Amino acid sequence: MNRLAPTAMISTAVLLALSAPLAAEIHTIAPGEGAAERLQEALILSAPGDEVVLDAGRFVLTDGLSLDVDGVTVRGAGSALTVLDFTTQQGAGEGLLVTADNVTLRDFAVENPKGDGIKSKGADNIVYYRIRVTWTGGPKAENGAYGIYPVESTGVLVSHSEVSGASDAGIYVGQSSKITVRNSIVTDNVAGIEIENSRDAIVTRNYVTRNTGGILVFDLPGLPVMGGGNVLITNNLVVGNNTANFAPPGNIVAGVPRGTGIMVMANEQVWIEDNVVQDNPTAPFMVVAYTQTFDDARYNPFPREVVIANNVVDDGANDPDFPGGAMLLAAFGGTLPPIMWDGLQQDADTPALLTIPGNPGWSLNLSHQGQSLAEAQPGPLDVPAYGQPWAMDGIGAPAELEARLK
Amino acid sequence: MRRTAGLLLLACATFGAVLARADVIGSPPVNDAAIQSAGFPLKLSDFAFFTQPGLQLPGVGVTPYALNTPLWSDGAEKLRFIYLPEGTRMTADGGGLLQFPVGAAIIKTFAFGEGPERRLIETRLLLHRADGWTALPYRWNAEQTDATLALAGGRMDLVTPAGEAISYAIPNKNQCKSCHSKDGEVIPIGPKARNLSAEWLEQMVVAGTLDTVPAGADSLPGWSDHATGPAAPLARAYLDVNCAHCHQPGGGASNSGLDLRWEQSDPHAIGIFKRPVAAGRGAGGHEFSILPGAPDQSILLYRMDSVEPGIAMPEIGKSSVDHEGGAVVRRWILEMEPR
Incomplete structure (x- = not known):
């Protein structure tokens, strides 16, 4: 019955030990056994200024991820190398949800989220840099709505990113202000x-x-x-x-x-x-x-x-x-x-x-x-x-x- | 301040447990430091909320409560408690959320199965610290002796009371906040005076743990009537309790413009002839959240009746469909006059 607890508990203990208020830290997450829990815990326990570094490889995720800590950078090894794979997603409305300010997302990919790719809501001054969101089956009505989805935010930069297959908009910025969307490639979306x-x-x-x-x-x-x-x-x-x-x-x-x-x-x-x-x-x-x-x-x-x-x-x-x-x-x-x-x-x-x-x-x-x-x-x-x-x-x-x- | 025997009796009556008073009198006090200091205690037992955790027998200062219309979570049985530190009390704010003192805790245990087969799955805590509320999920062990912090949540295979085998999702700490938040701050959502019985509120006043029974208390209908009671108040209560923590201004789904709070009276805001905004395939080919008289053409019901991520509403906290809730909402939409 208890499929996840052992790894979750061990890494919880380790991360708790690291969570004292020190200088900015780097939390490195490798794909593989327990990666989903390790990654989500790092996103929860990181402090402002920290980096969550995703090693190259494929992270298989059955639930949505979320980040609610201001000033965190999530950095992969490159949008061709670090892939958050939501093909078997069972819950949540998006792959990654960001609800904190001054967050930087860079150099990773999100594939086949069931709903939206990356949503940032009420997340001021957010950067999406070299992010890729792909529905790998091409244009289909069953694909999620938005690839990159900042909403209700002031200060949005989307740069050098790539979205394809969204059944609504590839890059969608809604109810926001002070926005730049540039140097990006959007193909095979409705909008x-x-x-x-x-x-x-x-x-x-x-x-x-x-x-x-x-x-x-x-x-x-x-x-x-x-x-x-x-x-x-x-x-x-x-x-x-x-x-x-x-x-x-x-x-x-x-x-x-x-x-x-x-x-x-x-x-x-x-x-x-x-x-x-x-x-x-x-x-x-x-x-x-x-x-x-x-x-x-x-x-x-x-x-x-x-x-x-x-x-x-x-x-x-x-x-x-x-x-x-x-x-x-x-x-x-x-x-x-x-x-x-x-x-x-x-x-x-x-x-x-x-x-x-x-x-x-x-x-x-x-x-x-x-x-x-x-x-x-x-x-x-x-x-x-x-x-x-x-x-x-x-x-x-x-x-x-x-x-x-x- | 002494708790009255009345509350202890209520505890017994509510859960039908055999409560030995000696347990309470001789039990260790609740660990106020664990509630109030920063940090995330690793074990539920660190808080000492219960004299017998596996039986969910509350300790001193821990009071069970129930809601008129509860939030549905795959049919889980929910054991709800509040803890108030010695000498503190709650204050009422009309029919809205009770206001809790710093040091208070709200405790909710999720269980599946009847009688001796009952298994405690998880306990969710809301701790009122000096800098605001902190939400923490704990997952019960197989021996049912204690629960362990599950910051990243988890999944568990189980069978619901409706007989469906599901992969039940224990929320991660952030997901707690996705429902328990307004304007970016963590808040309780359950204990609103309008959704608590007048009897319980009065007992709290008598015990000195609540200032007054406010106007507007106990105004939501009781869900036990759901099959035959008037559809409109039941549906609105259901939507308020199950959806409005996100679907309101300042809530997690504020950008949708859908406002499902009990007190919202604007038909468009509650979805009537409201077109989808960011629903994607969640719209299911329908044009409006609610099309009066046409539940099968209403996005609201379409999403309630789904478990598919990207379509299903609520987005988290369910792995199966609430057929009873859906039936009430269906009756309500059917009753509406088509335009």
Whole structure:
């Protein structure tokens, strides 16, 4: 009956002896017999400033791990070498849950978690560096929702990381602020990168391919934190996002058409510039109001001041994933222009979308929020030109997070 | 302060144990230092909460209690106690959590099996130290003489009262906090005045261990009526007790926006026509947490009825499905007027 106790007890005694308040310590965990218990105990007994070092190898885990100590670094031997394997997971909603501030996660991988990969909630100033989360069977609806999942946090840096197979978003940052997601690879997810109900975010130099939709910036109603905006999306490679949507129905991303490049729903002030956006056959760029009915007086469903500046874009969409797409294609001569807008804005003084004069695009010309797409009256895009960028000082992850990568 | 015989009798009555008073009078006092100093004692017996640990006979200052509607944990029998140091008392805070003095402890033992077959599996402690509450899990030995600290939790094969063979999960120390937390601090969740009987509260007042029986006490329905009682209060009580420690502002699932507290009256907040946020495949293809009149299209019930990680709710603390709880929630959703 008692399968785990002997190793658990021995290592408990050892770690208790080490847990006196001394200088920062290194707790090294090797894979193998009892590794799950040794690792979880180290995560519990570590003190601020400590490092939990994961040796190279495969850690087979049947339960979720969690870290609730501020200022701890969890460091593997590399995202190809140290693997937390949740293929046989029996409990918990994610592989690793972090609920403490100033945590650094680096150089390890999480494979096949049943729910989310790594979730950090209310965990300010967190760094994900050279982390890999992979569902090894490729895109499947049974895969967990999010790979890298910081939520309700101030100060988030995701760098040099890699997620594939998420049935919602590969890298999802929700209800947070001061965020940088950069130099990462997201493939074969429903959404590659999603910034949701969040502010002051930079998404830059990511390789975003083979997802259903590449980069999504959403603001949704009915959540504790709303009013997303002040987001900068630059220098990303958003190409060939053409995977059929495999999200479980009911989720907001289940409505993202296959072949979407960069999509903004609601939000204020999103600046999109210097991205390479190619081979996204529904819409390289999509700017829309929240599509569903809602009952939340605090919520603004419209995009406000979304700027699509200079980007490297192909001619547009040649295989759109929505009803009536073929007729539309014919009407537009075989290719839908790169920018798609639903035609909805808060009011005439608050433009939803601004771009370079003459930038090709098209509008659904909807007349009210929540209207069915069947009532669209497609026509050419006619939106104002943008002016100077707004002040973006202080957006992105705090410099202190950057310093931890050295 | 002397404990009254009434509480000892309550202890006997509650558990039907043969309590020899000599055991209590001659027993060592509870180890206040173990509760209050930093550190994690390795053995449950280090605290001396029980005169006969295997029988769960409480020592001086240790009082059993029961909840109107309890949290369900794979059908485990739960033996609940509070310990108050000599000369201290609790204070009431309306129908909410009783406020405990520093030095208090809340003790919950999980057992499976009836009569002589009963096995104690684990005992979870909440210790009220000067810097806040500390949660510790202890796992019972096969001889049923003592329990050992299980910081990293563990798993154990057993058969539930419903006859299901499961791999039962003893939570690790952090998982204790995932339910027992608000705004990042560890807190008790069970002993709320609204979920305690007026009779028990009165006895505590008489014993001098509680300041008053507050308004709002004993307002949650008793779960023994679950099969036939009015569905709405039972369902709301069940969701409050089983889900709301995470699903409330400041709780572990605050980002979902779902607020299942007893006192929440906004239909959207408790899930009615509320769309999923981060449910992933937990949504099960459904559009709303609760679709009135349609329990089989309600995410809430879909997740309650699952044991699959990534779908199952609660995320921890269960390895099987609570069919009784599900039946009450189903009745409640069925009764709702479809829009």
